[in-house]
Amino acid sequence: MDSIEKLVPDNLTSLQTHVLAEEAKYPEATGDFSWIISAISLAGKTIANKVRRARLENVLGSHGTENVQGEVQQKLDVIANEVLLRCLGERASIAVLASEEDQEPLILRSGKEGGKYCVLFDPLDGSSNLDVAVGVGTIFTVLRNDPNVKNAEQTVCQTGVQQVAAGYILYGSSTILVLTTGHGVDMFVLDQAIGSFLHVKQGLRIPPGNKTYSVNEAYAEQFPTGYRTYLQWAHEQGYSSRYIGSMVADVHRILMRGGVFLYPSTTKNPGGKLRLLYEANPMAMIIEQAGGLAYSGPQRTLEVVPTELHARVPVLLGSPEEVESVRRFSQE
Ligand code: AHM
Ligand code: MG
Numbered sequence: 599m600d601s602i603e604k605l606v607p608d609n610l611t612s613l614q615t616h617v618l619a620e621e622a623k624y625p626e627a628t629g630d631f632s633w634i635i636s637a638i639s640l641a642g643k644t645i646a647n648k649v650r651r652a653r654l655e656n657v658l659g660s661h662g663t664e665n666v667q668g669e670v671q672q673k674l675d676v677i678a679n680e681v682l683l684r685c686l687g688e689r690a691s692i693a694v695l696a697s698e699e700d701q702e703p704l705i706l707r708s709g710k711e712g713g714k715y716c717v718l719f720d721p722l723d724g725s726s727n728l729d730v731a732v733g734v735g736t737i738f739t740v741l742r743n744d745p746n747v748k749n750a751e752q753t754v755c756q757t758g759v760q761q762v763a764a765g766y767i768l769y770g771s772s773t774i775l776v777l778t779t780g781h782g783v784d785m786f787v788l789d790q791a792i793g794s795f796l797h798v799k800q801g802l803r804i805p806p807g808n809k810t811y812s813v814n815e816a817y818a819e820q821f822p823t824g825y826r827t828y829l830q831w832a833h834e835q836g837y838s839s840r841y842i843g844s845m846v847a848d849v850h851r852i853l854m855r856g857g858v859f860l861y862p863s864t865t866k867n868p869g870g871k872l873r874l875l876y877e878a879n880p881m882a883m884i885i886e887q888a889g890g891l892a893y894s895g896p897q898r899t900l901e902v903v904p905t906e907l908h909a910r911v912p913v914l915l916g917s918p919e920e921v922e923s924v925r926r927f928s929q930e
Pocket of ligand 2: 724
């Protein structure tokens with residue numbers, strides 16, 4: 599008979615254990631940050647459950663409203679937003695919350711009241727795919743609150759290099775949480791049986807190259823010339839194409855397998871479609887921390903100075919070799 603030890607799972611490091619252990623390396627850490635991650639984890643588990651049960655609970659389809667971007671809100675966009683606002687709203691160290699779904703940032707408390715952090719998120723990215731059970735995700739970023747800045751929008755308009763942490767939760771065939779605090783990238787998988795995100799990968803590295811691009815190629819006629827030439831070149835080089843239309847799912851595949859994700863400017867969206875602060879920046883931090891590259895036009899995404907909460911940027915990110923190939927054409 600097997601020894602009793604063999605019946606105990608090898609992996610019992612939860613997200614919470616991992617974050618607490620990381621914090622313990624810094625004597626000045628107060629534990630506030632780990633409370634924020636625990637709120638995100640609780641929200642993620644709640645949203646994962648809602649997404650999985652959406653058809654049974656009849657919460658698929660449009661909510662009948664538009665968000666600040668003028669995009670149709672799905673019922674689950676509204677639910678996921680509310681879940682995050684409630685879970686994070688209770689954390690005493692958060693000064694400001696901002697969401698893709700809300701026009702204005704929500705001020706919870708000032709620096710004097712202990713508000714050290716701001717959390718920005720896209721509650722349910724790719725939600726138009728929900729009706730067909732395709733992977734969707736939550737994207738989040740944690741910033742420091744500067745108590746000297748009085749205006750909430752100004753407070754959250756920080757460059758990506760200032761992010762304290764960034765991550766996403768992918769609600770796919772399994773629920774995955776990817777997190778960086780600026781010391782590499784960690785990956786966790788939700789074990790639904792015990793309700794915990796378990797640590798499955800430390801120091802995740804993106805493969806240096808992989809002849810795969812991920813782009814909505816139907817818009818190619820609207821792309822700047824360099825991108826069209828790149829696509830022509832990629833076809834000749836035998837590239838493969840994968841596009842889900844959910845940034846979290848598309849970027850997660852690029853992170854694991856390598857390749858390049860692009861959402862260039864188009865004639866419809868001359869400034870790009872994806873939002874800088876809570877979509878492009880968190881993904882750029884993760885990809886760079888995993889050894890990849892991320893650009894918005896000629897500039898590193900993480901160095902773009904935001905002008906407003908819902909600012910958009912073109913996005914090019916992925917394996918270093920693949921991003922450089924696109925840049926060779928796009929900069930000509
Ligand atoms: P959303 O935040 O309204 O869900 O939109 C963002 C999504 C991304 O997940 C995805 O990369 C992109 O929009 C797809 O756009 P398109 O349908 O134009 O290809
Ligand atoms: Mg989005």
